[in-house]
Amino acid sequence: MSTTIDDDLWSAVGDPTRRRMLDLLLADGGGTATTLSKQLPVTRQAVAKHLGVLDRVGLVHVTPAGRERRYEVDEAQLARAVAQLSAVGATWDARLQRIKRIAERIQRGKQG
């Protein structure tokens, strides 16, 4: 239970370049592989591949416009990903808290 998340979504958001791309797309309200590649330290082709990944998991959607392919973030889907992210964080946080409490109890038991 719990830690079981959409592994595709996670791995999509897990890549640093893809995170930066999402960031840029959000900031600029969309973009193409070419415009993104100009703001990133990777080639257009690399960006295109990433856009394919993001598209496949529904984090972006594409609108063909003439010779361009404009991508925009699917905010709802990104919100889902972010939610799952914090869910995982929360799970671990909870477990850490529990461990800490148990450890303290043991310490107290030893001393008392």
Next chain:
Amino acid sequence: MSTTIDDDLWSAVGDPTRRRMLDLLLADGGGTATTLSKQLPVTRQAVAKHLGVLDRVGLVHVTPAGRERRYEVDEAQLARAVAQLSAVGATWDARLQRIKRIAERIQRGKQG
């Protein structure tokens, strides 16, 4: 600003197998490559590699005991990782909120 996180830490926690390993180590209060591999669908060698990664970023520390090498989670470091995780989540959440507000304003502007 903001999305700048320890990339090593992130990628260490980013791997699903490593997440499960941390989970198991927390649950059992430590373990060796062999004991972990028995609870995971991967070989001891794979686990050993992952433990190396986790050790390098300080998420676990190792205690040689005879012919065994016992690993335990560094809870403070894991707490840091979790914190950064939720920080990223929070950043995106905030940006999404902002975008949403702007979008609504535009909508209202169009209609009014």
Next chain:
DNA sequence: TTGACGTGCAACCACCGGTTGCGTTGAGGC
């Protein structure tokens, strides 16, 4: 029509998660 720009496709490379295989070393029974 021609040139420039944006794209897609394919081949190639490097890194990484995973495996198998083998050699080493420590704990314990004979």
Next chain:
DNA sequence: GCCTCAACGCAACCGGTGGTTGCACGTCAA
């Protein structure tokens, strides 16, 4: 003291993926 077994480390290898270069195709504009 030896021999065996268990845990480990190291090295070679394989498949997937992020990244690159190179090239061919469509589209917009002069």
